[in-house]
Amino acid sequence: MIISKAHRTKAIGIFDSGIGGLTVVAEIIKQLPNENVIYFGDTGRYPYGPRSREIIRKFSKQNVNFLLEKGVKFIIIACNTASAFALEYVRKMYTVPMIGVVKPGSEAAARLTGNGRIGVIGTEGTIVSSSYQKELKKLNGSLKISAKPCPLFVSLAEEGYIDKPAARLIARDYLSEIKQKKIDTLVLGCTHYPLLKKVIGNVMGGKVTLVDSAEQTASAVKDTLTRLELDNPSKKTGEKRFYVSDSPEKFKRLGERFLGKRIGKVNLIDINAY
Numbered sequence: 569m570i571i572s573k574a575h576r577t578k579a580i581g582i583f584d585s586g587i588g589g590l591t592v593v594a595e596i597i598k599q600l601p602n603e604n605v606i607y608f609g610d611t612g613r614y615p616y617g618p619r620s621r622e623i624i625r626k627f628s629k630q631n632v633n634f635l636l637e638k639g640v641k642f643i644i645i646a647c648n649t650a651s652a653f654a655l656e657y658v659r660k661m662y663t664v665p666m667i668g669v670v671k672p673g674s675e676a677a678a679r680l681t682g683n684g685r686i687g688v689i690g691t692e693g694t695i696v697s698s699s700y701q702k703e704l705k706k707l708n709g710s711l712k713i714s715a716k717p718c719p720l721f722v723s724l725a726e727e728g729y730i731d732k733p734a735a736r737l738i739a740r741d742y743l744s745e746i747k748q749k750k751i752d753t754l755v756l757g758c759t760h761y762p763l764l765k766k767v768i769g770n771v772m773g774g775k776v777t778l779v780d781s782a783e784q785t786a787s788a789v790k791d792t793l794t795r796l797e798l799d800n801p802s803k804k805t806g807e808k809r810f811y812v813s814d815s816p817e818k819f820k821r822l823g824e825r826f827l828g829k830r831i832g833k834v835n836l837i838d839i840n841a842y
């Protein structure tokens with residue numbers, strides 16, 4: 569099938585529970601600078617981490633409907649909790665190609681481990697769903713996986729407590745259990761955790777490789793767009809547009825730390841209309 573140039577220049581749609589998915593946008597900007605991006609942060613219904621599968625599925629469906637109305641060519645579920653609970657569910661309902669963050673992160677971890685012992689950290693929902701654990705076992709049944717929810721990391725990242733004694737204390741406490749399991753690879757299975765890479769790395773020690781799901785997802789998106797002939801042929805820097813379901817000003821202020829760049833206009837939408 570020949571994909572028209574007009575279709576290929578359409579935006580990639582990305583959604584997350586709030587600002588965290590901007591770590592994925594930052595990687596897209598790095599690896600696919602010419603792609604247009606439409607980002608939706610569900611700030612009005614944040615956080616997703618402690619919620620049930622049913623509600624995350626309902627929210628994800630509405631978020632996809634919104635992005636489709638904007639005419640996107642491809643969808644990235646940047647939120648680990650939504651990827652874990654809802655990717656397969658929404659994928660079955662639509663024809664637009666979609667990707668989550670769990671598979672790319674798992675593939676990288678399975679590739680990088682030397683001793684076959686992998687740790688996974690994420691929100692309560694992501695860990696309870698066992699999505700990373702299942703994906704890793706699918707890739708290699710002999711892997712030994714230790715998983716641990718680290719919910720406070722989300723608040724630490726949002727509050728900018730990324731290199732303070734409190735962050736080190738919490739990280740030491742959260743990670744002590746999986747550290748004892750002698751893992752050599754740790755999956756940062758939450759949008760916010762890449763911001764805490766330094767403190768997590770210090771606690772785990774230099775021999776443990778940290779897998780950033782955001783980085784791995786952007787590289788999987790690059791491969792998938794090329795394979796599907798959906799990559800934007802334009803050489804111009806892509807346009808980035810931001811939408812939220814509450815508090816655009818707060819999104820802009822906190823989001824710039826996650827994106828590492830200035831954010832222009834942020835548009836407020838009523839997600840319950842979708």
Ligand code: DGL
Nearest residue numbers: 585615616617648649759
């Ligand atoms: N975006 C969520 C995730 O990656 C973290 C924040 C939340 O709980 O909504 O799982």
